[in-house]
Amino acid sequence: MEQLKILTIVTESVLENQIAEDIEKHGAHGYTITDARGKGHRGLRDAGWDYNSNIRVEIVCNLKTCNAISKFLLDTYYNDYAMITFSYDVTVQRSNKF
Amino acid sequence: MEQLKILTIVTESVLENQIAEDIEKHGAHGYTITDARGKGHRGLRDAGWDYNSNIRVEIVCNLKTCNAISKFLLDTYYNDYAMITFSYDVTVQRSNKF
Amino acid sequence: MEQLKILTIVTESVLENQIAEDIEKHGAHGYTITDARGKGHRGLRDAGWDYNSNIRVEIVCNLKTCNAISKFLLDTYYNDYAMITFSYDVTVQRSNKF
Amino acid sequence: MDPIILFFVLGVILGVSKSEVRLPSQIYDFISILLLLSIGLKGGIELAKQPFSTMLPQILMVLAIGFILPIIAFPILKYFGKFKRADAASIAAHYGSVSVGTFAVSLAYLNTREIFYEEYMALFVVVLEIPAILIGIILAKGISKETKWGKVTHEVFLGKGVALMVGGLLVGYLAGPTGVQSIAPLFFDLFKGILALFLLEMGLITASQLSSLKKYGFFLLGFGIIMPIVFGSLGVIIGSQLMGLSLGGTVVLGTLTASASYIAVPAAMRISVPEANPTLSLTASLGITFPFNIMIGIPLYLRIANSTQNIFGA
Amino acid sequence: MDPIILFFVLGVILGVSKSEVRLPSQIYDFISILLLLSIGLKGGIELAKQPFSTMLPQILMVLAIGFILPIIAFPILKYFGKFKRADAASIAAHYGSVSVGTFAVSLAYLNTREIFYEEYMALFVVVLEIPAILIGIILAKGISKETKWGKVTHEVFLGKGVALMVGGLLVGYLAGPTGVQSIAPLFFDLFKGILALFLLEMGLITASQLSSLKKYGFFLLGFGIIMPIVFGSLGVIIGSQLMGLSLGGTVVLGTLTASASYIAVPAAMRISVPEANPTLSLTASLGITFPFNIMIGIPLYLRIANSTQNIFGA
């Protein structure tokens, strides 16, 4: 069976709708989003109000989709938005649907 | 030392109490829950209101417990509820307590 | 390229500011925090009100920083506060900044 | 037009046009809690004025209605709608039960028109909310030993809806009209404003249900309109002829029987009849019946109540 | 019975019976903020009417009380309760400090009975809240160099509780009674309704503390009832005999000394005396003393105040 990945993206909340679209366009079957705050190279984002909060997006997908999505997101948004992406191997139970 | 796992479950918020009980019954020593939203095979669950929001549950446990819990949850809920489970290896600091 | 880690810490919300300082002191370049609830050896922490809720902190860093942070946090807080830490390998896209 | 209905329409429009307006879910919770407590408190104050013995026959009558309505709806859904047993049972339970939001709108409607109604009707909301859930589960599963009745009972009586309304009723009953005066600015004066916000959010939610409507065909649409008219008429007739309610009280009872639950019942069904598709019942109750009732139904039940009085006498 | 107390009882019942009713934590925050600002604002308006020189002796007196109370409580906890040093110090700090919720209930209680009290008492809440924290830390650690006093001071003065009440006091003081009129509908008219919701949630939280009660034995139960009676009586006597407060003011001061903190102190202790078990102090202050005070204590302190006046003269 194909090795599956979790791709995690932490980025600005304003991008939520756009990224959700992007993810689907690149063939992922789903995603999970939680609200987050944090700090990185672009300073403190402490969720105090709308324009300063993060989301944390997780996508279960295969390696190809993982690479395609992360490449697309970084190419499109990385220069202008707070963003970090990372991935790792997972075992998905009942994974036939991915 | 035994290899430990993180088992992650994303499912409907209405199941929170039941799943918390299930987890304990199967011998896990704890769990962590965050509120989430997302999309999967059963459509968009965007946390707009109670019946349409997700939770993300993480359990640190050994392989046996991980398998037992995920099997039980999928057998019990998978047909009727939005649910996804996945797991991966972790190193737990001060892991003697698991 | 150096192998990177995710270090995850689940602990009491009251520690948020202190831990954020500690993380930076030990050389990590950022962190991501989400609100959480959960159960562990120190009982149920169900986020009902301020003094009973958890945070879940994630740090992308190299092995050395990961070990330094987790050692420091466990030495400093583990005896007196609800806390669990675990880590695993990740691939970070555009990882040159870590 | 009543501004609270306009808020609902605004919500639907904003929802359909995919605007970014949303009430945070915690605010929706807060608003629901305020509404449920307010309704309970008002009911409790009035209850204190009634000798309980005169109420008992009315309560039993309402209880009986609660058992009968889902039993009427179920075969219609199963044989005409061709729904699976679990789905038919679940939808029937939603329609046998009541919608607190619709109830609140009917009170506001009558207040605006200065039509008197028995304030203790809040009690009937609670009484009607419960039996349909039990019947729904039995219709879906038979009287099976597997059903965790403990869990069901807990879900029904201690779910947010019933617990807060009963709680409000008791507080209102015990504190009485003068006692409650000090908390009136929050619970009574703000009531319609809070209801307006609630309806704004209901409009947004309704809009998000509309897309499922296409998917589930037109039977649901018809059912979601005809069923409340039938149940509403039934409620009006029983209220005026058998229970001796005032004109306003009759309208409220008709609204209650016509309305379909979207708080207590979905939660209970999701736990107890998980194989039922929750989208079906919510599409019908929220997407069709709720807007129908608050915009067309309530005035209609008033007309029916008027006619009934004219024909049969009050 | 006062409806706000009924809301507390409702919360306890719903909590004990494991109902699903909960205020979202953000709403709890919102409500706390409103209460703290309201109390501060009211206090500030009244403060503007007093020449500060007449207040100073009273303030110093209250400050002294704040230093003495935890020093009385500590040895009782350590030697009779057999608590570890850190736990005894932490609980002592909770009881030396005050509960804003209890204070608010005492104001509501006196308002209902139309008993006059000095409105500037809000100032004393702040004055009493702080010294106990310092004493608690010293009792736990000695006057150690390690203690990060900077952090402690920050925690104490800039924690939500003190910051908002002092902020409200200043705004009320500077804006004066006519200035504040325009914001009165939110901060004053809704006060008791908001307090009712707050007590509903406090009831739910209290219920969740009850289970720890069994675990920690009956010493805490006794302590949580007897300590407030002792401290309350002390407060009443000092208030009426040494500070020349009115009957109502005396009751309020008695309530303040009798009450135990569950906002500022737990936060400060968790950071500064982390080895103290927070469950112990919260079980006592929230699970026992808070319900005791709002249901039995406040009327009791009124009786004591009345007797004191009769015996010693006002």
Next chain:
Amino acid sequence: MDPIILFFVLGVILGVSKSEVRLPSQIYDFISILLLLSIGLKGGIELAKQPFSTMLPQILMVLAIGFILPIIAFPILKYFGKFKRADAASIAAHYGSVSVGTFAVSLAYLNTREIFYEEYMALFVVVLEIPAILIGIILAKGISKETKWGKVTHEVFLGKGVALMVGGLLVGYLAGPTGVQSIAPLFFDLFKGILALFLLEMGLITASQLSSLKKYGFFLLGFGIIMPIVFGSLGVIIGSQLMGLSLGGTVVLGTLTASASYIAVPAAMRISVPEANPTLSLTASLGITFPFNIMIGIPLYLRIANSTQNIFGA
């Protein structure tokens, strides 16, 4: 001093001193929603009293202002401020648009002084909010084919700010003064209290912007003070000389032109001109211009309006 301004100052002080006071973001959302709806509702009621034909020239005039202001600001920012094209365009858009919070403070200011103003000014907020965004995008990108105008339009018209204000306007218009009466306790009576809480949070946010101020040098500071004075004077003169507004209406228009957006525009710019640094524009609009306007600007525009009337006649 007006207590709502004191709340803002309190927020700044608490923010600067790193206190733990924060409104949960959901509460901030809730409060914004209430303010936007309230302002819309009030405007809508007044709008119903005007024949639309008399309004049209005024609307067109305001629309024109909205197109011109950012075109004035842009070259100043680009050539004197030496900002990158995208940053200059984005800041220009912020200053061409309006701040609803500042608008609300100006209404409160005039109400306190019992100075009459045209209540339908709320309509102008919406009219002024929009053109600056379009100009900002064109200034940044040229009239490029790549710009997703569909997305921009959606962002502008269906973003929270415009959608709720227009929604409120329509509800107020359709329901009329008597219809709206039932929801007045929430939307009108609480208005200034809610505004006070909003300003408390704005103060906290402003404080968090102050640190970026140092980083971005003193040009921003000067710009953030001089630009509103220039635009405010322009607004006053246009309002009194070309549009024939009352003294109060003139002050409100001056406040609108002087104010800089921090809700609709930042959101639209973040999506449409992402290469612009959002910290720059928010530091200026929130950290400088907002406090300047509510504390110094509004009284200043009143003085300018008075002088203008004296010199040119009303």
